[in-house]
Amino acid sequence: MRYSIFSLAAQALKGNRGWAPAWRDAAPKAEYDVVIVGGGGHGLATAHYLASRHGITNVAVVEKGYVGSGNVGRNTTIIRSNYLLPGNTPFYELSLKLWEGLEQDINFNAMVSQRGVLNLYHSDGQRDAYARRGNAMRLAGVDGELLDREQVRAMAPFLDFDNGRFPIQGGLLQRRGGTVRHDAVAWGYARAADQRGVDIIQNCEVTGITVQNGRVTGVDTTRGPIRAKKVALAAAGNSSRVAAMAGLRLPIESHVLQAFVSEGVKPLIDCVITFGVGHFYISQSDKGGLVFGGDIDMYNSYAQRGNLPTVEHVMEAGMAMWPGLGRLRTLRQWGGIMDMTMDGSPIIDHTPVQGLYLNCGWCYGGFKATPASGFCFAHLIARDEPHEVATLLRLDRFATGRLIDESGAGAQPNLH
Amino acid sequence: MRIACPHCGDRDSQEFTYLGDATVRRPAADAPAEAMFEYVYLRDNPAGPHREYWRHSAGCHAWLVVTRDTRTHAISDVQPARPARKGAVA
Numbered sequence: 001m002r003y004s005i006f007s008l009a010a011q012a013l014k015g016n017r018g019w020a021p022a023w024r025d026a027a028p029k030a031e032y033d034v035v036i037v038g039g040g041g042h043g044l045a046t047a048h049y050l051a052s053r054h055g056i057t058n059v060a061v062v063e064k065g066y067v068g069s070g071n072v073g074r075n076t077t078i079i080r081s082n083y084l085l086p087g088n089t090p091f092y093e094l095s096l097k098l099w100e101g102l103e104q105d106i107n108f109n110a111m112v113s114q115r116g117v118l119n120l121y122h123s124d125g126q127r128d129a130y131a132r133r134g135n136a137m138r139l140a141g142v143d144g145e146l147l148d149r150e151q152v153r154a155m156a157p158f159l160d161f162d163n164g165r166f167p168i169q170g171g172l173l174q175r176r177g178g179t180v181r182h183d184a185v186a187w188g189y190a191r192a193a194d195q196r197g198v199d200i201i202q203n204c205e206v207t208g209i210t211v212q213n214g215r216v217t218g219v220d221t222t223r224g225p226i227r228a229k230k231v232a233l234a235a236a237g238n239s240s241r242v243a244a245m246a247g248l249r250l251p252i253e254s255h256v257l258q259a260f261v262s263e264g265v266k267p268l269i270d271c272v273i274t275f276g277v278g279h280f281y282i283s284q285s286d287k288g289g290l291v292f293g294g295d296i297d298m299y300n301s302y303a304q305r306g307n308l309p310t311v312e313h314v315m316e317a318g319m320a321m322w323p324g325l326g327r328l329r330t331l332r333q334w335g336g337i338m339d340m341t342m343d344g345s346p347i348i349d350h351t352p353v354q355g356l357y358l359n360c361g362w363c364y365g366g367f368k369a370t371p372a373s374g375f376c377f378a379h380l381i382a383r384d385e386p387h388e389v390a391t392l393l394r395l396d397r398f399a400t401g402r403l404i405d406e407s408g409a410g411a412q413p414n415l416h
Numbered sequence: 417m418r419i420a421c422p423h424c425g426d427r428d429s430q431e432f433t434y435l436g437d438a439t440v441r442r443p444a445a446d447a448p449a450e451a452m453f454e455y456v457y458l459r460d461n462p463a464g465p466h467r468e469y470w471r472h473s474a475g476c477h478a479w480l481v482v483t484r485d486t487r488t489h490a491i492s493d494v495q496p497a498r499p500a501r502k503g504a505v506a
Contacts, residue, residue, distance in 0.1 A: 240461035251457040253437070254486070299434045302463040302486045307417055309430045342457045398457040399450075411456050414434065 003107055022187055023194035028201050028226050032060045034381060035219055035228035037206050037242055039063025041072035041182075041367065042359055043234035044189035044200070045374020046381070048106065051196035053375070054382035059198045060228075061190075062221055064205035068186040071237060074304075074336030075367040076259050076281060076293045078272050080117040080177035081142050084133045087392035087404035088345060089140040094389050095372030096142075096176060102371060108188030110180050111286065116271040117177030118147070118155065120321070122166045126276055130172040137174070145173045156273060160323050166277040179272060179283050179291075185370055206235075209245040209356070216246070216355040232357040232381050234373075237337035238302070239360035246353050250360065251342040251398045253413040256301040256335045257293065257364050258310055262328040264288030278317030289331060292318060296338060296364065298414045305335045338364050344416030345404035348376050348386065349395040357381050358395060363416055417484075420494050423476045435469035438481045438497070463487055469497060 001007060001020060011018055034050060036043045039061045050056045063069075079099050081092035098105075099112055121127045127146075134144035148170045153161060161168045190200050201223070208220035209231060218227040235242045240250050265288050272283040282292035294314035297306045311333065318325045341347065341361035346369065351358050359377045362369060376387035386393075397403055409415035417429035437459050443451035466486045472478050479497035484490065 238463070240459070241463055244460075249454075249458045249460065251459070253459055253461050254463075299484075300437075300461065300466055300468065300486050301489065303489055307429070307489070309428075399453045412436070414436075 003109075022191040023200055026060070026199035026201050028060060028062070028204060028221065028223050029199065031218075031227040032199070033058040033228070034230045034232060035059075035226055036061045036232045036234055037219065038070075038233065038235035039067050039190070039200060039202065040070040040234065040236070041185050041189065041370040042236065042362075042373045042377070044186060044193055045370050046232060046234055046359070046377045047193035047198045047200075047374075048189045048196075049375045049378035050382060051193055051198055052105075054378060056382055057197040059193075060201055060226065061193070061198060062201045062204045062206060062219070062226070064203070066202050067190050067200065068183050071336040071338070071366055072186045072370070073183050074259065074334055075182055076283070076291050077179045077182045077285070077367065078117065078177070078281065078283065079112075079180055079368040080174055080272075081368075082117065082119065082133065082137055082144060082172065082174045082177065083406060084136050085404050085406055088406060089137065089142060090389040091372055091376070091393065092369065093140065093142050094375065095369050098371030098375060099180060100176075102188070106188045106192035108184060108191060110184040110188050112178070112180045114176050114178040115283070116173055116175045117274070118152065118271055119172045119274045120152065120159070120168050120276040121170055121172070122168060122276045124169075127169055134172050143174055143176050145175070147171045147173050155271065156269065158268075158322060158324050159273070160321060163320060166320060177272065179285075182367060189374070206242060206245070209242075211246060211353055211356075214354055216353050230355045230357065230381055232359065232377065234359045234377065236339040236360050236362045236366055239339045239358075243351075243358065243360070246351065246356055248351060248353075252339045252361055253300050254302055255296045255298070255338050255340045255414055256303060256306045257296045257338050258306040258314070258333060258335045259291070259293040260314065260330050261285070261332045262290040263331045265290070265328065273321070275317055275321040278313070278320065280314060280317035280321060282318065282322070290325070290328065296340070296414060302337055303335070304337060338362070338366075340413035340416060342398055342411040342413055343403040343405040344407055344409065346373070346393055347395050348373065348380060348390045348393045350380070351395065417489055417491065419470060419480070419482060419491060421472050421475060421478070421480065422494060422496050423478055424472065427472070427475060431472060431474040432470040432480075433473040435471055435479070438467045438469045438500075465492065
């Protein structure tokens with residue numbers, strides 16, 4: 001069924017009893033052209049673009065839990081392309097362009113809202129760094145505006161401009177950035193891929209990757225073996241574990257990142273604002289809750305929950321930026337597992353195993369990358385060559401020294 | 417999380433700084449570049465018991481080797497880093 005104002009009206013007249021499930025609950029077949037491991041945003045986007053752009057529809061997406069149970073449903077829903085380095089800027093800008101046309105492409109309301117992303121600066125040095133970043137963005141064709149203190153005050157008068165330690169001097173604004181309803185992204189991609197014949201197989205955990213003579217031949221799963229000409233890994237959070245099944249050791253550590261939602265309130269903040277001193281970012285969902293987060297917990301973790309010191313740290317950063325937050329109560333808090341790479345940038349590449357492709361290392365920037373990640377991964381799988389905006393996101397860059405280190409933190413995964 | 421420092425006793429993990437995987441070993445100065453690459457960049461990243469360095473930075477400043485389950489955060493062992501490291505090398 002194609003969703004439209006007419007289908008909505010027709011269903012309303014029928015008492016909304018005629019809606020069909022958005023995708024089939026597929027059982028695994030014996031063999032596929034491509035098996036995608038991981039039914040999160042990136043895996044489902046890959047399936048959609050494989051089917052819609054490359055005509056490859058004999059595809060299965062295998063997911064150990066249910067669609068949307070991983071990081072695509074655990075993030076703070078922010079989209080932006082305000083990156084500095086050549087390896088990242090064109091990739092994330094492609095992603096933002098795909099977000100802009102996503103709902104028409106997949107016929108699903110993902111509530112893409114380009115409400116603007118504002119990064120605050122608090123010192124002369126930080127202003128210079130943001131001016132440099134903004135200039136790099138504009139040279140790459142990305143929108144960016146450097147705001148002074150009064151321009152920021154006009155946008156967000158509630159911030160603590162005269163904080164004794166961290167007075168706000170201005171901000172770098174990307175107006176095309178914003179937020180997207182994260183669950184809808186998973187559901188929309190799943191439905192779009194399913195409609196083109198892709199099998200989405202939930203509750204099906206991959207337990208092994210079979211390789212013969214250096215070439216991948218399929219996967220073993222909790223629902224039986226599946227043969228495949230190509231296997232594509234999109235299991236961020238658990239990439240190291242899945243890749244180890246094919247004998248690979250990755251430049252990745254898994255870390256837990258927490259996120260928070262406040263009680264629902266009337267419209268308070270109409271953009272995304274990030275603190276420039278501590279790590280803190282906040283926006284408001286259409287339901288009214290303030291959605292915010294900060295740093296990872298800093299130690300390796302596969303537990304999808306964090307600890308209280310990081311909760312306190314995030315709240316303190318929020319209060320330093322916006323003291324009024326102290327009047328609100330936190331409603332919910334949760335954790336997701338991040339693939340933290342050694343340079344803070346992702347990997348979309350071949351592996352030493354023929355027919356095995358790798359999409360991983362999203363650190364805590366994976367949600368905004370969802371469309372471009374799927375688009376470029378599908379390109380790599382279908383044509384066996386990297387998409388032009390993803391040529392630098394290589395697995396071997398750690399050995400060759402061609403790192404893409406936005407923060408300049410070095411080989412310290414928890415500092416990116 | 418609480419970490420039982422061998423010198424200071426049972427303390428809140430906030431007093432400690434996480435310093436990463438304690439199983440990797442810096443290769444000899446004349447080792448090939450490949451060995452250095454593996455030491456700097458590649459990690460086992462296990463889901464389960466993980467041996468890792470924590471420094472008691474708001475306490476005695478000692479480096480510790482902590483064995484902690486990455487699925488539950490439960491800590492099963494804490495050792496001073498120097499003897500633990502010598503033991504592992506031997």
